[in-house]
Amino acid sequence: MARVQIDGLAKDYGAVRVLEGVDLDISDGEFVALVGPSGCGKSTTLRMIAGLEDISEGTISIGDRVINDLEPSDRGIAMVFQSYALYPHMSVAKNMGYALIVAGRPKDEVRDRVAEAARILDLEAYLDRRPADLSGGQRQRVAMGRAIVRRPQVFLFDEPLSNLDAKLRTQMRTEIKRIHNEVGATTVYVTHDQVEAMTLADRIVIMKDGQLEQVGTPEDVFDRPATSFVAAFIGAPPMNLAPGRVVEGGVTLEGGQCVPLDLSRHGVGEGAEILFGLRPDDIVPMGHGMEAADAWDVDVAISLSEPLGSETLVFFPFAGGDWIGRMLKPRALQRGEAVRMRFDLSRAHLFDAQSGRRLTQS
């Protein structure tokens, strides 16, 4: 029913084109996260869906209805703002019911629908309070309540958690997931936090400089990043990347290291300039029990180790950069300590050095 289709969307601010060629097909009930660095056009995309920005080019339809020229209130959307944008002079109940009140709905209906949203959000005790008398997490809930009360076909979120502290953010993340499961509306969720995107979304849209880099499930974008940008953006710590050149039987990296690679997996010819990538998860000190399908062992000197409790991040200089590996049995390593690291080359990714496009086939 409430499928969202975006075709050839573009946005100009004066002479500056900030968004171009955005195509996206979101199915009914799907939770899609837009991620990307600040300024890449996430909010602009969302605000065009909401009707708060004019559409310069392209079409947006919600549930088979082109909404380009509809007023925000007629689009069947509800939006949760980063600042919450609660009406400061109204009670929580009136904040949540405002859309129904201005639409002239009967008082009973307003009260019932506000009560229902308050129940879902556990806000029943706060209905008479003003936003100023609520904690950050409660305000966040009211903002969601205001959206729920309208029974929209599509929920739009613009960085709704970035004003909360880390602990509350994790809590509210779970809460948003729960509410999405309960309410079931199509959701477009903007965030610059890839962890939020990975944990919440059915599909992730990664944006860069006003264009889509990749659209895929969390597994897709993590295991098969379409570009080196996505590879570096998704995952914490990010994927290790080093420039190199394809030679017979492998890749020569900066500094002369030669990585033996099964090139049949990667679809590249000898002499190609590439980026060689491997996630920290796939680089582990010898004897730490990683099942490597294609093991390659390298002696390195540790430059830094970061114990995180359940694991330790291991930093070491490699191929002209600082690379990161991972150790599952926590142990502090000395600076300069010599360690033999095992690289699982079956997990290696190759990207075209020029375009950043993925070359690896699986």
Added chain:
Amino acid sequence: MGMATIKRRQNGTAFDLVMVAPALLLFGLFIVWPAIEALHTSLYDEPNRGGGFIGLANYRDMIADPVFWIAMKNNVLFILCNLVFQVGIGTIFAALIDQGIRRGSTVIRTIIFAPLVIAPVAIGVIWSMLLEPNFGLVRQGINAAGLPYPSQGLLGNPDLAFPSIVAVGAWNYIGFMMTIMLAAMQGIPRDLYEAARIDGSSAFQTFWHITLPGVRGALILCSLIVIVGSFKTFELVYVLTRGGPGNSTQVLGTYIVEAAFQLFRPNYAAGMSVVVLIVAILFGSLQVMTSRRAA
């Protein structure tokens, strides 16, 4: 701890007193002393009738004086009209500029604000020239448009004089009110308006439910300024009509001057100033209280 605080500690209260002394002196000399003197004067009879102590007789006269009540009524009417025309229209202008005209709003603001920097007496003179009954620009304009113009002019007509003064006052102060209201409105976060748009709130509903509550403090401040200002109004009325024709535009300010210098009843006039002062102090303290709460 800043330097100033340290210095003050060292110098103590004597230093504080020296610093505020000039202001206190001027305030005492030109505000407090005349007020006390006025109160004192009002308890005595007029000089040409012997000048003896008569207690509250002047105040009793006031209650029985129909012109005093006309002036009082005009003052109240003046307050109400100014609230509607200055604060009301100023607020509406501010809302229009706040919502619509983003670019060029500084120019518009400057133009509308400009009359405020002109002294009310000068404004009165400018407008009495414009409204001059025989050759004034307003008459020429209205005649040129083929419309009738009252033979005594606007200010000479007992029914039109008061509205004309209200109009000139509005021209004088709308810009000021608008500027205060506009500043308050621009302090309302834009995303509230976006949220309201998504909620389907009409322009009027948004103004009523979001803009107005958001500028409540500024609105109260403007209203108090208008109330106090209109109550002690003098220059504009004096220059434009001197309270006439008849007593149709008489306000307390003009009647006090008339009583003192034309009717030669300075002690009675002093009594009326005391009444004005008391009412002004009442509203003035309200104003101080609300602006303190806002701060």
